[in-house]
Amino acid sequence: MADQSDATRADLLRENVVEKLVARGEIVSDEVERVMRGIPRHLFTPEASLDDAYSAYNAVVTKRNASGVAVSSVSAPQVQAFMLEQADVRPGMRVLEVGSGGLNAAYLAELVGDRGEVTSVDIDAEVTDRAARLLKEYGYPQVRVVTGDAHGGVPDHAPYDRIIVTVGAWDIPVAWITQLVDRGRLVVPLRMRGLMRSVAFQRVGDHLVSTSARICGFVPMQGIGAHESQVLLITGTDEVTLRFDDGLPTEPSLLDNAVRTPRAELWTGVTIRRGVPVDTLQLFMATALPGFCTMSVNPDLDSGLVAPYNRRFSLASVSEDGRNFAYLTPRPAADAAFFEYGVHALGPEAEAFAERVAGFLITWDRKHRGGPGPRIAVYPAGTPDTRLSHPPGSRVLEKAHSRVVLSWPEHPAGRGDSEYASEKEIDRHV
Known part of the structure; x- marks a missing residue:
């Protein structure tokens, strides 16, 4: 029974x-x-x-x-x-x-x-x-x-x-x-x-x-x-961890000085309705930012050095000279139905680097938001550049056995929020 x-x-x-x-x-x-x-x-x-x-x-x-x-x-x-x-x-x-x-x-x-x-x-x-x-x-x-x-x-x-x-x-x-x-x-x-x-x-x-x-x-x-990502503990402990999928910065020790500088905070005015997925924003920033990585914060060791909305997972970037790093974070907007996105940065040129990272965020908002996402092509490793179909602005990811090309079509009418996910999903993937 x-x-x-x-x-x-x-x-x-x-x-x-x-x-x-x-x-x-x-x-x-x-x-x-x-x-x-x-x-x-x-x-x-x-x-x-x-x-x-x-x-x-x-x-x-x-x-x-x-x-x-x-x-x-x-x-x-x-x-x-x-x-x-x-x-x-x-x-x-x-x-x-x-x-x-x-x-x-x-x-x-x-x-x-x-x-x-x-x-x-x-x-x-x-x-x-x-x-x-x-x-x-x-x-x-x-x-x-x-x-x-x-x-x-x-x-x-x-x-x-x-x-x-x-x-x-x-x-x-x-x-x-x-x-x-x-x-x-x-x-x-x-x-x-x-x-x-x-x-x-x-x-x-x-x-x-x-x-x-x-x-x-x-x-x-x-x-x-199998492929292991590499981690960088920027405070010497696992309070703040940066995770890189394609190799660490050339001189990781340069970030030791970054954590001793005041945090610069820049809010962009770019808002996203609560419940709207941010997957194209993530991919765009990942392909646009040269030193892209992800950041996590150990809640048991959190001293307030960084203040992301989501301590488990934030989009981040290290500057080309290796001396500054920044991360994206949302905050509740004046209209409670929305989040506003901003950039926090640390390092000797924190304010300038925050502005640079914010520029990519604004580019996504104006040209790609609401669009179909990137066109992704995969070629065997060793394929010469002349045989790759990649318009200006494309990002080529070099893998062991393949070359992955991501290109972004412009979508200037893309400011509408057309797809919805749960707020839990935004928290998980921001």
């Missing part, structure tokens, strides 16, 4: 989460709605309670390392929904999934149908054993589960119409391009200067061009594709 009651409750929870995602526009196609309604999510997340399994915006951690850090998970329903929509998987397609959990592979198997193929690869044998067992137990023995480093793709079953990556990637290996059919699609949580976006790419010849990007968070890639 209890089992029947649990099954009925699970059905209701599944219906509720799908209805919520449809209402919010995360699910837009009949196909994705069908598979997310039809497959019992809780069967693939036995580690979780029914409430946790069907939480719309929370992943279920399935494995942690010895330090307690999550190394494998089943993504939140919201993230699975929009990544499936980004992928646009159709019947008869051949699909490679990088990162095995079981549930997403089951969704893919339903989408490709009897004429399609799904291959799921993960570097961790414990993870693939779990995924293969659950897939077989719940009706998807045809999904091919492979243990191996996905840096090389899975050439034995290539080419693929779609490659969907469900772990955070700092780089795009060449195999993910060459094993994709021309005009095929790669969906990958790509880390760019410390910010992660689920980017849908289309293969065009020897490179990739983006079609959409969504803010997301994933456990990081292991194996050859």
